[in-house]
Amino acid sequence: xxxxxxxxxxxxxxxxxxxxxxxxxxxxxxxxxxxxxxxxxxxxxxxxxxxxxxxxxxxxxxxxxxxxxxxxxxxxxxxxxxxxxxxxxxxxxxxxxxxxxxxxxxxxxxxxxxxxxxxxxxxxxxxxxxxxxxxxxxxxxxxxxxxxxxxxxxxxxxxxxxxxxxxxxxxxxxxxxxxxxxxxxxxxxxxxxxxxxxxxxxxxxxxxxxxxxxxxxxxxxxxxxxxxxxxxxxxxxxxxxxxxxxxxxxxxxxxxxxxxxxxxxxxxxxxxxxxxxxxxxxxxxxxxxxxxxxxxxxxxxxxxxxxxxxxxxxxxxxxxxxxxxxxxxxxxxxxxxxxxxxxxxxxxxxxxxxxxxxxxxxxxxxxxxxxxxxxxxxxxxxxxxxxxxxxxxxxxxxxxxxxxxxxxxxxxxxxxxxxxxxxxxxxxxxxxxxxxxxxxxxxxxxxxxxxxxxxxxxxxxxxxxxxxxxxxxxxxxxxxxxxxxxxxxxxxxxxxxxxxxxxxxxxxxxxxxxxxxxxxxxxxxxxxxxxxxxxxxxxxxxxxxxxxxxxxxxxxxxxxxxxxxxxxxxxxxxxxxxxxxxxxxxxxxxxxxxxxxxxxxxxxxxxxxxxxxxxxxxxxxxxxxxxxxxxxxxxxxxxxxxxxxxxxxxxxxxxxxxxxxxxxxxxxxxxxxxxxxxxxxxxxxxxxxxxxxxxxxxx
Amino acid sequence: xxxxxxxxxxxxxxxxxxxxxxxxxxxxxxxxxxxxxxxxxxxxxxxxxxxxxxxxxxxxxxxxxxxxxxxxxxxxxxxxxxxxxxxxxxxxxxxxxxxxxxxxxxxxxxxxxxxxxxxxxxxxxxxxxxxxxxxxxxxxxxxxxxxxxxxxxxxxxxxxxxxxxxxxxxxxxxxxxxxxxxxxxxxxxxxxxxxxxxxxxxxxxxxxxxxxxx
Numbered sequence: 001x002x003x004x005x006x007x008x009x010x011x012x013x014x015x016x017x018x019x020x021x022x023x024x025x026x027x028x029x030x031x032x033x034x035x036x037x038x039x040x041x042x043x044x045x046x047x048x049x050x051x052x053x054x055x056x057x058x059x060x061x062x063x064x065x066x067x068x069x070x071x072x073x074x075x076x077x078x079x080x081x082x083x084x085x086x087x088x089x090x091x092x093x094x095x096x097x098x099x100x101x102x103x104x105x106x107x108x109x110x111x112x113x114x115x116x117x118x119x120x121x122x123x124x125x126x127x128x129x130x131x132x133x134x135x136x137x138x139x140x141x142x143x144x145x146x147x148x149x150x151x152x153x154x155x156x157x158x159x160x161x162x163x164x165x166x167x168x169x170x171x172x173x174x175x176x177x178x179x180x181x182x183x184x185x186x187x188x189x190x191x192x193x194x195x196x197x198x199x200x201x202x203x204x205x206x207x208x209x210x211x212x213x214x215x216x217x218x219x220x221x222x223x224x225x226x227x228x229x230x231x232x233x234x235x236x237x238x239x240x241x242x243x244x245x246x247x248x249x250x251x252x253x254x255x256x257x258x259x260x261x262x263x264x265x266x267x268x269x270x271x272x273x274x275x276x277x278x279x280x281x282x283x284x285x286x287x288x289x290x291x292x293x294x295x296x297x298x299x300x301x302x303x304x305x306x307x308x309x310x311x312x313x314x315x316x317x318x319x320x321x322x323x324x325x326x327x328x329x330x331x332x333x334x335x336x337x338x339x340x341x342x343x344x345x346x347x348x349x350x351x352x353x354x355x356x357x358x359x360x361x362x363x364x365x366x367x368x369x370x371x372x373x374x375x376x377x378x379x380x381x382x383x384x385x386x387x388x389x390x391x392x393x394x395x396x397x398x399x400x401x402x403x404x405x406x407x408x409x410x411x412x413x414x415x416x417x418x419x420x421x422x423x424x425x426x427x428x429x430x431x432x433x434x435x436x437x438x439x440x441x442x443x444x445x446x447x448x449x450x451x452x453x454x455x456x457x458x459x460x461x462x463x464x465x466x467x468x469x470x471x472x473x474x475x476x477x478x479x480x481x482x483x484x485x486x487x488x489x490x491x492x493x494x495x496x497x498x499x500x501x502x503x504x505x506x507x508x509x510x511x512x513x514x515x516x517x518x519x520x521x522x523x524x525x526x527x528x529x530x531x532x533x534x535x536x537x538x539x540x541x542x543x544x545x546x547x548x549x550x551x552x553x554x555x556x557x558x559x560x561x562x563x564x565x566x567x568x569x570x571x572x573x574x575x576x577x578x579x580x581x582x583x584x585x586x587x588x589x590x591x592x593x594x595x596x597x598x599x600x601x602x603x604x605x606x607x608x609x610x611x612x613x614x615x616x617x618x619x620x621x622x623x624x625x626x627x628x629x630x631x632x633x634x635x636x637x638x639x640x641x642x643x644x645x646x647x648x649x650x651x652x653x654x655x656x657x658x659x660x661x662x663x664x665x666x667x668x669x670x671x672x673x674x675x676x677x678x679x680x681x682x683x684x685x686x687x688x689x690x691x692x693x694x695x696x697x698x699x
Numbered sequence: 700x701x702x703x704x705x706x707x708x709x710x711x712x713x714x715x716x717x718x719x720x721x722x723x724x725x726x727x728x729x730x731x732x733x734x735x736x737x738x739x740x741x742x743x744x745x746x747x748x749x750x751x752x753x754x755x756x757x758x759x760x761x762x763x764x765x766x767x768x769x770x771x772x773x774x775x776x777x778x779x780x781x782x783x784x785x786x787x788x789x790x791x792x793x794x795x796x797x798x799x800x801x802x803x804x805x806x807x808x809x810x811x812x813x814x815x816x817x818x819x820x821x822x823x824x825x826x827x828x829x830x831x832x833x834x835x836x837x838x839x840x841x842x843x844x845x846x847x848x849x850x851x852x853x854x855x856x857x858x859x860x861x862x863x864x865x866x867x868x869x870x871x872x873x874x875x876x877x878x879x880x881x882x883x884x885x886x887x888x889x890x891x892x893x894x895x896x897x898x899x900x901x902x903x904x905x906x907x908x909x910x911x912x913x
Binding site: 098317445449451 | 750754
């Protein structure tokens with residue numbers, strides 16, 4: 001064995017006798033290979049591969065030495081305390097108030113004033129958060145102006161900056177007009193002012209202003225804002241609210257008497273973030289608190305100990321989802337809300353976190369995905385769906401977790417509600433439309449939706465004749481849909497349920513009810529939707545749907561696992577030559593693992609299994625679905641279909657309809673499933689009934 | 700300053716959320732072995748939603764039972780899945796205990812554990828030995844009742860509860876799943892600790908640390 005000096009490195013001399021691996025270790029390190037490995041890694045900056053060569057051990061061993069050295073405390077990684085503290089406190093604020101982001105500037109900088117430092121941090125945040133095409137509402141304040149003076153966001157296109165409130169005749173240096181225009185200059189955006197005073201002398205005058213076409217159009221821009229930037233003012237005697245002259249002092253007293261603690265975009269809130277009504281409300285021209293809360297990204301910038309109650313109230317009210325503040329204020333907010341011992345917690349969390357990671361000796365492999373914020377994947381997906389298919393479906397509420405067909409529910413018809421977790425696209429929104437489901441409830445990835453959106457779907461789908469639920473047989477879905485069914489019944493909507501159980505590999509025939517529902521859902525939704533559209537009774541719709549389920553047979557095969565957007569890691573291991581039969585649509589491991597085989601051999605295994613239950617006779621008719629789990633391309637699906645057709649043909653069975661493509665996926669899993677619907681005359685009529693949805697269109 | 704019961708419950712949820720976050724990767728890895736690898740993510744999401752919901756509440760002016768009821772709703776709405784209804788039922792049942800007397804007496808500790816287990820069992824229709832979270836919750840409940848009958852003090856009682864829950868969770872290693880997605884795996888679920896039982900221990904431990912000092 002030789003020691004190669006591949007990389008130049010400082011202060012480590014190589015030994016002349018390379019036959020003993022640990023000879024390479026200078027005496028001063030003692031005989032501890034952990035210390036030696038750590039020295040080379042952290043002090044000399046060598047790669048793990050080079051250390052492995054230098055020490056004559058495997059790369060994996062080096063990796064485990066380094067991990068164990070951290071665990072045993074041989075190596076301690078320290079971060080400068082002030083910086084760590086502000087990072088920890090930011091994490092804690094983010095977690096406690098459910099913020100999208102939080103930036104805390106350290107409190108140790110004496111060279112610049114707080115307003116300057118917050119301005120700098122705000123400018124940085126704005127550069128990161130503002131994107132081409134955004135419309136940002138900007139409120140007024142010293143901190144906001146300070147951001148405008150420091151921000152520079154070149155390269156953005158089509159940004160609109162809209163003043164969040166009317167203007168003022170007061171003569172302070174950070175009026176609403178100045179704040180908005182400084183941000184617009186900084187980001188190269190188009191500026192929309194509100195050409196009216198922020199506060200007018202009476203309710204009537206405000207209404208007159210609001211009816212002016214110019215102001216109306218300015219407010220339309222404001223209502224389109226997807227981002228907002230604002231400061232928070234306290235109501236303490238020396239605060240800008242008093243000194244600016246923006247509000248009349250008479251009115252201020254009135255709000256103080258009602259326990260106002262702060263002002264957000266010209267509106268008063270109490271200690272729990274509730275809006276306080278007062279004499280100015282009807283005379284104010286500007287963004288309302290409700291409008292503000294509807295904006296997607298709401299950046300609040302404020303600091304200073306006197307503002308702690310106001311910022312806390314603002315956070316409790318949910319007016320901001322991005323907070324920029326300083327460390328002392330941040331700690332004050334958490335203390336005021338009864339979150340103690342931040343530092344200990346931070347330390348504790350770090351220690352626990354390192355344990356599972358340290359024991360890993362293999363390198364983690366992350367899959368690449370098109371992502372922004374992994375936690376918002378489902379929301380962004382649904383936003384895309386709603387915009388893309390605006391003519392077919394629309395969201396029942398702001399959350400987009402419940403979608404209803406535009407041309408679906410009608411009185412005198414049984415409503416059809418489907419649903420399930422995200423990750424199966426186009427399952428299940430793709431099956432919502434005329435002649436199919438009336439509404440769909442969507443959960444988190446691979447997780448059932450909660451009862452709330454299911455109930456909203458039920459109410460939207462109800463046409464007075466009852467509602468049919470059709471969904472896959474999974475413990476979570478059953479619990480949530482059952483809860484929703486109970487709530488719907490309590491509101492006078494009769495509900496019947498058909499659980500889909502088409503995955504014949506998931507349980508033996510004796511436990512048919514225990515099987516899960518997979519891609520064969522397509523056939524079952526199709527039949528159920530047709531039955532409902534034909535105006536059949538709830539009981540008949542249920543019976544027909546059950547028949548479709550009983551006559552649908554699916555078997556899936558996975559070649560590679562899928563990875564969740566949050567982890568971007570494969571959710572189970574599968575050997576390089578292995579495939580899984582009986583794979584479902586959630587990345588659960590399959591039921592039998594086999595060695596890789598040809599496409600025809602796989603298809604034959606699947607078809608044999610299906611035939612053993614379906615028992616087709618010559619002259620029978622079927623519908624066929626060859627479905628990709630996500631990453632398998634059409635090319636391979638057609639290779640599978642080709643063999644499916646050969647096998648059916650050999651039995652004298654006719655394919656009257658077929659679908660080949662992505663119909664019920666499992667994120668990016670490589671694999672496919674084959675589903676067969678064993679038709680009879682009744683089912684054939686229902687299968688051919690016209691429908692119009694994103695995924696299925698028949699006329 | 701001593702905290703009122705509502706604040707203690709609020710902090711208890713904050714503690715649970717932190718503990719779950721700390722074990723998120725571990726829970727997700729356990730779930731990857733026998734489920735769909737999202738248990739850590741789901742639990743973290745749920746308890747973060749609870750913390751965020753409680754941050755907007757005026758804990759000085761609400762009853763402890765109302766805190767538990769709000770936690771149930773927030774958890775359910777954020778999570779769905781199977782853990783959503785199960786823990787929502789658990790917290791709602793615990794809320795009913797505190798509705799009768801809004802104190803965190805030792806009797807109520809025991810009654811809350813009993814009620815939470817009953818809530819999970821009723822909603823999920825599960826049994827001991829199904830390789831689910833109930834394999835931690837049921838032994839924990841039995842230990843709580845036994846310790847109470849033996850006249851144990853709060854410290855001893857919670858220690859017994861945690862021991863029983865841990866033993867129960869470890870025992871899932873040798874069980875074949877009968878419920879949930881792992882059930883489809885049959886005997887391939889052998890040798891793996893059930894992630895739901897593992898997270899139950901984390902929750903109970905966080906409850907202990909908050910409640911046995913109150």
